[in-house]
Amino acid sequence: MNNFAIIGIGGYIAPRHLKAIKDTNNGLVAAYDVFDSVGIMDSFFPATSFFTEQELFDRHLSKLKGTDKEVDMVTVCTPNYLHDAHIRYGLRIGADVISEKPLVLNPWNIDALKEVEKETGKKVNNILQLRLHGSIKALKEKVENGPKDKVYDMDMTYITSRGSWYHTSWKGDTRKSGGIATNIGVHFYDMLQWIFGPAQKNIVHVATHDRVSGYLEFEKARVRYFLSINENTLPKAAKEAGKRTFRSFVLDGEEVEFSDGFTELHTDSYKKILAGEGYGLDDVRPCIEIVHDIRHATPIGLKGDYHPFAKLELEEHPFGWIS
Incomplete structure (x- = not known):
């Protein structure tokens, strides 16, 4: 089982990721959003630690290092212009990253992220459902x-x-x-x-x-x-x-x-990513x-x-x- 953390848990798309994490038999140990309307977590992972301040979220993840709740994967569901920064954060804490579309706004951001992948040995995955x-x-x-x-x-x-x-x-x-x-x-x-x-x-x-x-x-x-x-x-x-x-x-x-067939695409995406076949x-x-x-x-x-x-x-x- 992989331990996930989500950045941007209060957004529109986050419930699809919650479902995908649950459906693939993984756990959510921490979530962060500047907004606190996140009751949807009760339907999936009610025991998840939630933070509205990035500093406290980061502190919590650092305390999990070396425990059985250390974060393996970070999911990014934040506004588009923040994806790059949050992907970098996930890689640098030693986790693989799953990001919503668009991965970044500019092609040169991809070149920079490839360098961070090399530095950390971790991988960025995009949802191309x-x-x-x-x-x-x-x-x-x-x-x-x-x-x-x-x-x-x-x-x-x-x-x-x-x-x-x-x-x-x-x-x-x-x-x-x-x-x-x-x-x-x-x-x-x-x-x-x-x-x-x-x-x-x-x-x-x-x-x-x-x-x-x-x-x-x-x-x-x-x-x-x-x-x-x-x-x-x-x-x-x-x-x-x-x-x-x-x-x-x-x-x-x-x-x-x-017209149909969209409901399980995020779960299918997670299955491929967890099998090492992500985009x-x-x-x-x-x-x-x-x-x-x-x-x-x-x-x-x-x-x-x-x-x-x-x-x-x-x-x-x-x-x-x-x-």
């Missing part, structure tokens, strides 16, 4: 077994409605979240490059506080994408059905169905490079081969445009 989804694995096999010279055409649409709180939180600050493409889309870009090969062209058509749309060309695919957190961009049918999320992947005119720094570099380039691109507007949803009317946000 879509690689474990049955339909996605089947699509990858289809492409790999298909005609070697075929280039596919895909329209990728992902809309996940968020309220006004989003723009007030760290997620609405591009410096902290990396923007829409990074915060809600990085695992989709990882999926695309994993299936279709390295990105060769990266064009952004629209980039605002609540959406990003562009064109990506991979070795084996041309992809038009649209990502949004604005419920007004939902298709009419989705709105009428009362849905707040819309996910569509159309490959050569046919919908790729993977490390080299695996995550391509998607970090893609979202970094999107974030720093100058949108060209409605020119060239753009996603149909890119034409949707833009509504001015009370806080102004954030690109």
Whole structure:
């Protein structure tokens, strides 16, 4: 059994990690978050020591050294811009690290983390859960077994409605979240490059506080994408059905169905990591490079081969445009 500690236990994604630790028969010995609304721990590990101050958390972990509760693994579920610092902390206390996406915000952060891995002899693992989804694995096999010279055409649409709180939180600050493409889309870009090969062209058509749309060309695919957190961009049918999320992947005119099968992906990720088969720094570099380039691109507007949803009317946000 491995002893885990979690940094960022009060966040949205933490319960999936709690479940994964529990389902893989491991223990949680310590947790840290600056917020104290963490009652969810009672459903999984009620005896876990909890801290709202990093200094006391660090002191506790140091006291566990040499005992049967010494920490083997640190899970990082903090805001995106803190991942790098907390990953470094986990490595330097002698633990392997599991980090939520995006692993870091910039490609050069990966180079620096590789040096810390060498110094400590420990490993960084990223949650790239879509690689474990049955339909996605089947699509990858289809492409790999298909005609070697075929280039596919895909329209990728992902809309996940968020309220006004989003723009007030760290997620609405591009410096902290990396923007829409990074915060809600990085695992989709990882999926695309994993299936279709390295990105060769990266064009952004629209980039605002609540959406990003562009064109990506991979070795084996041309992809038009649209990502949004604005419920007004939902298709009419989705709105009428009362849905707040819309996910569509159309490959050569046919919908790729993977609406279900997401509930156990974090647990499956933990199983692979604990078996020594996790996705490390080299695996995550391509998607970090893609979202970094999107974030720093100058949108060209409605020119060239753009996603149909890119034409949707833009509504001015009370806080102004954030690109």
